[in-house]
Amino acid sequence: MVMIMAGGHFAALAASQGAYGGIRHALPVVLALLLLIALALSQVISGLREPAPARWAQVHAAAFGVLLIAMLAATLPEPRLFEFHNRLAGGSENAWRYFGNEGLDMGQRFHEIRAFHDEIILAGELPFFGGRSRQSEGAGLRNRNLVESLYDDNVDGIYEGYFLVGMSALLPWPAWNWDPDTFYAETEEVFRAGYMHVRKGRITDPRARANSIASRLFDYIYKENGDDWEMVIRRGNEVLAGNPRTVAGHIELGNAHIRLGQRDEALAAYRAFVDQTLVPMDPAIVDLVRQQIARIEASETLNGIGPMRLPFLE
Incomplete structure (x- = not known):
């Protein structure tokens, strides 16, 4: 039964494009593998304890020994076992092409990034973009978001400095119109820490600014209780112009128009969300917006x- 459940779990992980590749999500499979190893070892030991060990027991013992040596040879040189991936997954250096990793979020690589920051960033004048969190703020890192204020006027989205990004950002996503070769054409890698790396140079992409503006906009509305709805409308339109896939912006535009008593504009914004085809939507969310309409x-x-609460926050 355990093996059947583990097999089903593994099949679900393999078939789901949305499955996160962290090891904790595959623990049922790991448990089943450990049971198989324990069973195999038990059979080998039992066979070798016989007064005259059968040939099959000797063969199994030899096979088990070869596998054990192979495992040790693959894992002992690995400086960080929590990042180990076997060669079938590209090895520890290249498995980022297939798996996500929570190393930075868990702080397992943070001290290396902080050392780079203290040695390079603090000694220079270029800004350090990305990776801003309570952890980085508590450690005194001088990193920042692309957009720090909703009154940002860098409409062309031109940024120059150091950029802390995940290695997976180097993978193209045609469905999202993401081409890293173009986006990072004027940058170069200057530091690598597992699944994270730092690039230095210049990027020009209004869409990156639009995404950062969107994040700040949602914080302004839901965390800071902002009430400058004219500004929300201006920035919301900029977000949708820069990245039409930020479809939640339509709802916030509708909400802002509601607060300003602008009925026709609110209807147009909500209808734009319902009618968009760029991003597949949960029918339940679409139905909520239709009810508002x-x-x-x-x-x-x-x-x-x-105004309606943004359904994506639930």
């Missing part, structure tokens, strides 16, 4: 109709 259409004055 129906409420507005049934009213001439927006009385009693408030």
Whole structure:
């Protein structure tokens, strides 16, 4: 039963494009493999304990020994076993092409990034983009987001400095119109720490700014309780112009127009979300927006109709 469950779990992981590749998500499979190893070792030991060990026991013992030596040869040279991947997955250096890794989030590589920061970033004047978190702030890192303020006027999205990014950012995603060769054409890798690396140079991409603006916009609305709705509308339109796939922007535009009493504009924004085809949507979310549209259409004055909470936050 354990093997059947592990096989089903592994099949689900292998078939799902959304499955995260962290080892904790494959623990049921690891448990089954450990049981198989224990069973094989038990059979080998039992066979060798016989007064006259059968030939099959000797063969099994030899095979088990070869596999054990191969395992030790592959893992002992690995300086960080928590990052080990076998050669079938590209080895520890290249497995990022197939798996995600939580090494940075867990702090396992953070001290190396901090050492690079203290040696290189603090000694220079170029900004350090990416990786901003409570951990980095607590450690005094001078890293920043592409957009720090909603009043940012770098419309062309031109940034020069150091960029901390995951190795997976080097993989093309045609479905999302992501071409790393173009995006990072004017940069070079200057530091590598496992699944993270630092690039130095210049990037020009309004879409990157749009994505960063979107993140700041959602923080402004839901964390900072901002109320400059004219500014939200301006920035929301910039986000959608820079990256039309940020479809949540349509909902926030509709909400801002609701707050300003602009009925027709709110309807247009909500309908744009329902009608978009760039990003597949959960039908339940689309239905929530349709309900909001129906409420507005049934009213001439927006009385009693408030903004809708962004469904993606649930």
